[in-house]
Amino acid sequence: MNRIDTVVHIVDDEEVVRNSLAFLLTSSGFAVRTHETASAFLALAPAIRNGCLITDLRMPDIDGVELLRRLRVAGAMLPAIVITGHGDVQMAVEAMKNGALDFIEKPFSDDVLIDSIGRAVSQAAAQVTDTAMLEATRERIGSLSDREAQVLKGVVAGQPNKTIAFELGISPRTVEVYRAGLMGKMQAKSLPELVRMVVGLDVGA
Incomplete structure (x- = not known):
């Protein structure tokens, strides 16, 4: 399964950041979709079957930690990476406790983000495969x-x-x-x- 099969969802309230990340990842061969609020992403998350998430920690409507907590409660958790600014490390640790795969401190190099997203995409693809195998087994039992x-x-x-x-x-x-x-x-x-x-x-x- 290649990169284009898994959609990277970017959740950030700053348009400049969203566009910058989207350009970087698209140029690196990833399929990308952007969301300007955590609320907008939460509305779509239950229907996502093959995706991973990049989210900022500090956002005005729902912060990154709360976003991950709600995804986990809803059973809609995705392989997730949180982007954190200076002084947000404690929040980043909380995000990890709520299921984040990784956190990246600003400023970060393109390579660090690409490597992390690559791992998240691989995990997302593995989850899709596992889910498909589970569904096939249930059908056979039936x-x-x-x-x-x-x-x-x-x-x-x-x-x-x-x-x-x-x-x-x-x-x-x-x-x-x-x-x-x-x-x-x-x-x-x-x-x-x-x-x-x-x-x-x-x-x-």
Whole structure:
């Protein structure tokens, strides 16, 4: 996934700063969108599926720390970098505690910002991949029959076929048949791969 696939959202109340950052990042191959207030960005954030954030700390409507806190509460957190002026380090640390990936003190060199944004873009791309894989796994689980889902629950719990068979009132051979079928539907080549795939998901019948 290249840089243009992830949109860098710039939130800053100063138009000159927004335009300067946008020019720098666009020239470096990033896709960019600017927002003049944190409130404007918050309205759009829940719909963003592949993006990262650059935000100033000190803004008149909502400061950078509060912006990150609200994103986190809303479940709309993005890989974020905060830009801080002299004397704002304590606020920057608070931003990190609220999920910021990095903070950059003014004045900063173009290379420092580009490197940091590169890391944020890579993290955003990884999150998109993870989300897509999770959704695909949920769809595959949804394609299982009730009995296959019951067998899957037992398999993931580490139960041997005989125990699963006893609990479900079927033969161990029938469990093997269901197990082979669900492995195919889940597109899992091995038991460890199946377990990794569904760990943390609700696979109960």
